[in-house]
Amino acid sequence: MDFEAELAKFQPSLDIEQAEDAIYGNNTTDVTDLLQSILSGAKETNKNSPVEWVEES
Amino acid sequence: MNCPRCNAKVTFVKDRCDNCGQSMVQYRRIISTSNIYYNKGLEQAKVRDLSGSIRSLRQSLEFNKLNTNARNLLGLIYFEVGEIVSALSEWVISKHFQAENNDADMYIRSVQSNPNKLEMYNQTIRKYNSALYSAQHGDGDMAIIQLKKVVGLNPKFVRASQLLALLYMMTGKRDNKVRAKRLLMNVSKIDVTNTTTIAYLRELSDIQLKGETPHKVSEAKEPEVRKTLPRVEADAYKTITPYKEEKPSIMPFINIIVGVVIGLALMGFLGIPQIKANIKNQENTEFKKYSEQKAANDSDVSTLRNENQKLTEELEKLKKENEELSGVDSESGTTLQESYENLLAAMQYSMNNDKVTAAKRLVKVSEDALSSDKAKQIYQQIKEDTFEAASDSYFVDGRDAYNGEGKYVGQKDYDKAIKLLEKALQYNEDNTDAMYFLGRCYQQKSDTEKAKEYYNKIINDYASSSRVGEARSRLRELGE
Numbered sequence: 001m002d003f004e005a006e007l008a009k010f011q012p013s014l015d016i017e018q019a020e021d022a023i024y025g026n027n028t029t030d031v032t033d034l035l036q037s038i039l040s041g042a043k044e045t046n047k048n049s050p051v052e053w054v055e056e057s
Numbered sequence: 058m059n060c061p062r063c064n065a066k067v068t069f070v071k072d073r074c075d076n077c078g079q080s081m082v083q084y085r086r087i088i089s090t091s092n093i094y095y096n097k098g099l100e101q102a103k104v105r106d107l108s109g110s111i112r113s114l115r116q117s118l119e120f121n122k123l124n125t126n127a128r129n130l131l132g133l134i135y136f137e138v139g140e141i142v143s144a145l146s147e148w149v150i151s152k153h154f155q156a157e158n159n160d161a162d163m164y165i166r167s168v169q170s171n172p173n174k175l176e177m178y179n180q181t182i183r184k185y186n187s188a189l190y191s192a193q194h195g196d197g198d199m200a201i202i203q204l205k206k207v208v209g210l211n212p213k214f215v216r217a218s219q220l221l222a223l224l225y226m227m228t229g230k231r232d233n234k235v236r237a238k239r240l241l242m243n244v245s246k247i248d249v250t251n252t253t254t255i256a257y258l259r260e261l262s263d264i265q266l267k268g269e270t271p272h273k274v275s276e277a278k279e280p281e282v283r284k285t286l287p288r289v290e291a292d293a294y295k296t297i298t299p300y301k302e303e304k305p306s307i308m309p310f311i312n313i314i315v316g317v318v319i320g321l322a323l324m325g326f327l328g329i330p331q332i333k334a335n336i337k338n339q340e341n342t343e344f345k346k347y348s349e350q351k352a353a354n355d356s357d358v359s360t361l362r363n364e365n366q367k368l369t370e371e372l373e374k375l376k377k378e379n380e381e382l383s384g385v386d387s388e389s390g391t392t393l394q395e396s397y398e399n400l401l402a403a404m405q406y407s408m409n410n411d412k413v414t415a416a417k418r419l420v421k422v423s424e425d426a427l428s429s430d431k432a433k434q435i436y437q438q439i440k441e442d443t444f445e446a447a448s449d450s451y452f453v454d455g456r457d458a459y460n461g462e463g464k465y466v467g468q469k470d471y472d473k474a475i476k477l478l479e480k481a482l483q484y485n486e487d488n489t490d491a492m493y494f495l496g497r498c499y500q501q502k503s504d505t506e507k508a509k510e511y512y513n514k515i516i517n518d519y520a521s522s523s524r525v526g527e528a529r530s531r532l533r534e535l536g537e
Binding site for chain 2: 001003006007008009010012013014015016018019022023026028029030031032033035036039040
């Protein structure tokens with residue numbers, strides 16, 4: 001076992017004073033947010049795209 | 058479920074939002090996936106697969122950050138492994154997304170309600186950070202000291218235990234390796250699937266703790282392919298025999314008898330001494346009671362005796378007083394009344410010149426019983442007048458009885474004569490004639506001693522008496 005590498009894996013624990021930063025820094029973006037952004041993006045795309053002429057055969 | 062676009066309430070079964078027309082199909086799938094991960098995390102937490110549970114719950118939250126249950130459970134698991142700040146963070150975020158009816162509120166309150174414990178948690182975190190810094194900068198010993206304190210304060214702080222175990226292992230000493238293994242075994246009970254713990258334990262597989270069975274690495278053998286039918290035991294397929302009643306066995310009875318004997322023996326060893334002691338105690342108590350009662354009775358008897366004696370004395374005293382009052386003379390036995398009656402009779406007989414009868418009555422008078430001096434004077438006067446005459450009268454009768462003359466003609470009776478002559482002396486003790494004839498009577502009866510006594514009394518006490526010469530003559534006869 002590489003003890004140094006193992007030691008390097010250990011990260012400092014957060015103090016209670018740092019809890020606020022942890023809460024604010026928490027990435028609260030989830031898949032529903034992504035879905036929402038995808039949906040809103042698709043809507044915009046649909047709005048801006050020009051209507052093409054379709055020839056009848 | 059809320060619409061992700063307009064946040065309006067939408068029932069779970071509807072495919073589109075009634076408010077904005079947003080398709081809910083994809084959104085529902087995402088929520089379902091989040092719930093599936095939450096359920097998985099919950100199942101893992103139940104079997105203490107905490108590392109796996111953390112992963113599942115994080116995934117659940119990545120799908121749906123509003124899954125409050127998943128977030129609260131994640132906080133609880135962080136708390137269990139000693140990550141207090143992470144736990145509090147999850148609960149605070151949970152509370153932010155769902156302000157009401159949220160269990161996170163209770164969790165936060167339970168942690169914050171005990172400031173001392175919160176401070177202890179904070180201290181363990183600081184010490185852990187400090188120890189980690191020391192370890193990463195080559196000061197392993199210092200790190201070990203600090204981590205020992207951390208683990209002592211919060212044994213559930215998995216990361217601290219793991220770091221301490223790693224530092225122990227780094228020393229290469231066998232003792233430290235044993236300590237490391239013990240630590241890792243403890244934290245493996247908190248989180249059974251922690252990969253770090255498992256990896257470290259594998260490193261320490263050559264270390265055996267006390268009571269641990271040595272781990273034998275057995276080569277995995279492929280199971281042999283069965284080529285024949287399984288062997289059937291010879292008596293597996295037997296014809297079913299009809300029911301037969303079992304013969305009665307004597308063993309149960311023997312067991313019962315042995316049990317009874319053991320019970321009796323136990324009672325003999327344990328019970329009987331106790332019973333004996335109880336009986337002895339009871340007897341002692343009764344004896345004590347009896348002794349006390351006897352002492353009380355003795356005391357009562359003694360008191361009663363004293364009272365009886367007092368009462369007897371009092372009775373005697375009262376009797377005496379009564380006698381004194383009734384005038385009975387205890388010596389003569391005559392009452393006052395009788396004495397006076399006899400005195401009066403004596404007076405009357407004296408006046409009638411019947412001196413002998415007067416003297417006889419006067420003898421019955423108790424001089425001491427006479428209360429007045431006058432009566433005593435009369436008594437003396439009658440006594441002087443009558444007693445000498447009575448004495449002479451009794452002498453004459455006594456002499457006649459001696460000689461067989463007068464009233465006693467031809468009837469010589471010395472005993473009668475003695476009685477009469479003694480009466481004569483009773484009335485007059487100086488009657489020497491009576492003394493002489495008493496001597497004669499006793500001489501005739503051959504009672505020479507008594508005869509000599511009377512003769513000598515006349516010679517010695519009454520020298521001037523006319524009977525002196527006769528008395529000497531009689532003494533000579535008797536050989537004096």
